[in-house]
Amino acid sequence: MAEDRTGDRSAYHHGDLRQALIDAGERELTEKGVEGFTLRGCAKRAGVSHAAPAHHFGDANGLLTALAALGFQRFLSCQKARQAEAASDPRSQLMAAGLGYVDFALAYPALFRLMFASSRADFSVAALSEAADAAFDYLVRGVEAIRGRDPYRDPVSMLDVMGTWGTVHGLADLMLSGRMKPLLAMPKAAREAALSEIIGRALPERADDR
Amino acid sequence: MAEDRTGDRSAYHHGDLRQALIDAGERELTEKGVEGFTLRGCAKRAGVSHAAPAHHFGDANGLLTALAALGFQRFLSCQKARQAEAASDPRSQLMAAGLGYVDFALAYPALFRLMFASSRADFSVAALSEAADAAFDYLVRGVEAIRGRDPYRDPVSMLDVMGTWGTVHGLADLMLSGRMKPLLAMPKAAREAALSEIIGRALPERADDR
DNA sequence: TCCGTCGTCTTGACATTGACAAGATGGAGG
C-alpha cells in the first residue's frame, strides 16, 4: 500500500490512483450521466491505461458503487447544510433536511440517479449499504424527534417516515427530470416556499395530535 | 406500406415487424431492464437480423422512445382501472389514480424507469411527449375536479398538482427500488391503507378550505 | 402478364466498450 501521497508519481505506481479514479469517475458521471458512463473514459481522465481501474474496483459497476457511497455522504452533507441555517425545533429541522434532499438532487443529478434509479450500484457492498442506511437512519431520527417515538418500534411513526421520504423524494426526482415545470419556473424564494408548503403536509405534527 | 397482417410472412417482408419489435423490446426491457437493453437482443427475439430495427426506429433510443410512449398509455390504463373500482367522488377518484400509479410502477418497473429516470427516451418525439402530456393532464383534471379551479390558471391549485404528483411518484419510485421495506413487507390490504393514508395528506381538500 | 420501383430486410464491416490474460515496473522488506 502506497499510503496517501498527492504528488504525481509519473508513470507506474500512481500513488493514489483509487482516489484519482473516483474523481475522474465523478466528472465522467457528471458530464455523461449514468447511461453514458464508461470505464475507459474514467481511465483516460485519470491518465492511466484502460485496464487500470479493474485493479481497484473490479469492474465498472464497482467504481459506480464507490461513487454511489460517496454520493450518500454528500447527500447527508447537503441536508445538514440546510439544517444549520434553519430553526432548531424538530419540525423545522426535518423540513430543512427535505430542502437539502432537493438541493442534492438538483446539484448532483447523475449521482442522484445512480443512487436511486440504477441497478449498477451494488448495495450488497458494505461501504454503500452502510452509507445508504446512515442516510435512512438520519431521516428516521428526524421523524423520531418530532413524534417522540422510535419509528423502528412504532409502526405509525414509520408510516410518517415513509410519507416524508416519499414526498420529498418524488419532488426531487421529478424536478431533476425537468418535469414539475411550474415549480422549476418559479424564482428561488417562491420555489422554496412552495416546496415547504408541500413537504409540510407530509411531515408529522407534534405528538399524536393528527 | 404492408398494412396490418398478422400471419407470419416468412423471411423477408415480415408484415408487421414494427409491432413485433415493440413486443420483443418490451420483453427485453422486462428481462434485462433499461440498462441491459440491447437492440440486437430485440432483433433476435423478433427473429430478424441485427440491423432490421434501424429501418423502423432509427436507433436503439428510437425503439425505447416508442416503448416509453406505450408505457404512458398503459400507465393511464392502470390508473383508470383503479378508478373504475373506486367511489365516484373526485377525491376518491384521485386517490384511486394514485394507487393505480403505484400499481403500474410495481407491475412494469423497467418501463417506469424508462419513462421517469432515463435519458434514453426522447421526449421531443411527438408520440412520446403527447402520451406523457396526456398523463399529466389527467392528473391536472383530477385535481381540478376537487378544487373546482383549473390548475393551469390557478397557481395554488397547480401546487396541489405538484404535491400530489410528487408524493405518489416518490412512493412508487422508492417501492420499486426495494426501498420502503416497511411498506413492502405489509400484506396488501394494510399496504393499500397505508398508501391511502399518506397520499391523502397530499391531496387537496374540497374548495379553499385548507 | 411482365417489369421496374421502392420499401423492407440481410450481410458485412468498423469503432467503442467491458473484461480477461500475460507481462512490465518498481517500491518494500528481508
Added chain:
DNA sequence: CCTCCATCTTGTCAATGTCAAGACGACGGA
C-alpha cells in the same frame, strides 16, 4: 542487494450500436 508482489500496461476477444451496400419481393403500371 535481491526477491516478492501489488500496481499498472499492453494485447486480445466478444458484444454492441451504427452505417453502407446489396438482396428480396410486393406493388402498380404498361
